[in-house]
Amino acid sequence: MKRRRTWSPLMRSRPARLAMAAAVLAATGALTVTFVSSGGKGTADAATSLDQFVAIQNVQPNVQNPKPAATGSTGRFTVNCGTNGNGKFSPDNPVAQPGIKNGAEHVHDFVGNLAITADSSNADLDASGTTCRNGDKSSYFWPVVRIDRSVRSGSQVQQALAQTQPMVVCPSVGDRLPAVPARARARVDGLLTELGRLTTDANQRMTVSRGRIDARVNKQVLDSLRTRRAALIKDVSAAVTAAGGNRPGLVSLVDCDVSYDAMHAAMHSATHAAGVKAGQAANPRVQCPTVRDRLPGVPDRALAEVNRNLDELDRQISEANERLVTTRGQGGAAFIDNAILGPLKAKRTAVLDRIGIAIGRQGTRPQGLEALAGCTLNQSPAAPGTPAAPSAAPTGAAPTSPAALPDPQGPNLELPGNTGGIVRPAKVLIEYRGNPVSKVTPMPKFLRALTGDAKPTSRGPANARATWTCSGFTDRLSDKYPICPRGSQVQRVHDFPGCWDGSNIDSDNHRKHVAFADKATGACPQGFRAIPQLRITVAYDIPQDVQVKGQYALDSFPEENHNPFSDHNDFINVNSAQTMQRITTCINKAKNCS
Structure with a gap:
């Protein structure tokens, strides 16, 4: 095994993001800034600096x-x-x-709720x-701690950052709503479209930070976006409630974040180009088509029944995810399909049918809900012909978002930039x-x-x-x-x-x-x-x-490079x-x- 270096060219000529962070932190007197580069198995960057x-x-x-x-x-x-x-x-x-x-x-360690x-x-x-x-x-x-004994250079982190366009990522509001009353549907759809427009505008502002990390710009964009989203989300809640719907609890969905996913994606590509094989995605979780954002406006007399059934769909997914944890290692290759995904699809089919009947009693029954019954695991590629929204679904512009990152891979649950054995x-x-x-x-x-x-x-x-x-x-x-x-x-x-x-x-x-x-x-x-x-x-x-x-080092976001202060x-x-x-x-x- 090679001896770990205590000095490298990266330490003498740090990338712009480290210099920026040093200036920000030094100005506050908060700490002496040092950084740990990101993860890698000898090809991606995971060298830790002894300082x-x-x-x-x-x-x-x-x-x-x-x-x-x-x-x-x-x-x-x-x-x-x-x-x-x-x-x-x-x-x-x-x-x-x-x-x-x-x-x-x-990756986080989770204890308590399954x-x-x-x-x-x-x-x-x-x-x-x-x-x-x-x-x-x-x-x-909390984030996991890993041990990685390899020696790596820091060049890939710099290269990945140079290719990275920071992007704003916001929680979706439409797929967390209760049943929207028919007389509020048009108003809510308009507000959801405006939320999407805010994200697009924020991403346009982020183009000035391409290839670098600028905490000042990030704060300006996020603070402005938070204020405007809070007002719109409050209006969504008011529109649903005023029309007789259940009051949505939406405050948790206001805040957005700046993502440097492209750094991880670039490091992931470089890792695979160098011949590092990823194992099967670990820690599967159930992913199902969203239903709440696919429904038309719901007649008043059907609201309570539709909400009960929407809640039941959520509980079914949670129960399936809990079973994935508690039955880990049981059965053969088809166990998850036969014991979890198959029964889940049957139960979802029944509940979706009840939702359609409830709406149809008072108005036009939505078409295509049955196509939303089937679920997969997060580690599975998207199935061809993923169902489109039913014909009555709202047609607001979707927020711009980064491409999906790979899920944790192999026995060590590795992600681009976060590699090594979990302690x-x-x-x-x-x-x-x-x-x-x-x-x-x-x-x-x-x-x-x-x-x-x-x-x-x-x-x-x-x-x-x-x-x-x-x-x-x-x-x-x-x-x-x-x-x-x-x-x-x-x-x-x-x-x-x-x-x-x-x-x-x-x-x-x-x-x-x-x-x-x-x-x-x-x-x-x-x-x-x-x-x-x-x-x-x-x-x-x-x-x-x-x-x-x-x-040893902490799992972290790519821009933090395993910074211990990011705990x-x-x-x-x-x-x-x-x-x-x-x-x-x-x-x-x-x-x-x-």
Whole structure:
């Protein structure tokens, strides 16, 4: 094996994106900027630079723990959800990018909820099984860590970026709507078309960033787009509700992101051109034609029945996805077709027929719904003659979006730029903790929260958080990968916001509805109340030589190049009201419970 280099031409002449990121981060004083190049098996780029790593003994203690007041809540409630022993991995991010498949462009470990995908509704999550021993159906997920011992150059990353046109990616609204009343259909279709036009306009603005990463441009485009999308989506919700339909919960769909998918796609092409073979796509998930955006306006008397059946279609997909996890390795080659996809098509056919009958009783029955019954796996190529929308479907312009990326490949679930063997956590500690100055109130069911930022290079470092440490050194956190003493585990400590605005389970940027308590005092910001504060500590047994040689790294977006400061964690609370009350009572009574 070749010895890992500590210097390379890439380190002397960094690409424009690294220089830009360094300037942004240095200006904030947030951290000393170093980057890890992207993944590869000797042909794509995965070389790590040793200046991304730090001996934990050289990190000064920096963790502040405000002194508890008499009015505080000092208890702790722990949950055992395992270490992803059942292998639920996914490149989806259902919190930050709902409805966008493979949106993360890197693989996450998932524990807790078994059914969750980017498309899961709250009802689907609530009906799911779980890996948590106390029955908690919440979903907890974070990027995987990989070990890759190869030495690689950085040229392909630079080449891929030079070919890349950044693109805006937005969640679809049309396929997440409830049944749209007939008298609101034209208005809703017009608003959906306008949403598509906004995305097209935003992508036109992004052309100035071709071949480079410009956080300033990204922020300007996304902030403007978020404001305009929020207004249109509010109008969609109002139109549906005013016409007698169910009120849609659409705030999670407001925020968009800038994608550098083409970097991964270019690296993927280069990898295959060099003769690296991809295995069968791993971790399959069910993909079915959308139905909600294919329906005509629904007569008033049919709304309730159609909505029940649309929800049933969602539950069927979630159940099928859960079965893919729980039956992994069972049966022969035809097991999935015979035991999962075949029965799913039969059930969907029956429900689609009921939807058609319900609409037909009061108006014109939509034609072609039966063509939407068949589903495939994400790893399967699109079948020829994929069904078109029924004749009554709306005809708004579809938003422009990047071409689909390959799904995770082979036994190591590799993606372009994210390669090497996944390190299974040795331990995952999930804790709900108190507030030093006040009692906590129950967290609302289906609250979404995230911590850290997966894109500090392309979005700026304001929301990024240092998370890295070693067991025995939890008084210090680093923004670099730690090198731990022998016998000490590499750890990631993810603290979530512990304050809530009291009314919303999500917000248009997935952050404004929650907040971090003051570092010095522990008090929540004005207008926020303390809730059980979630902390997830993920520990790894990583060989000492791998640490010293800088051969482990985080899965990341392509522009982050495995930057350790891009670490993040996401959470959806699906605890029952009774369990959340138990958690709250335990914390407020200063007990340690599980």
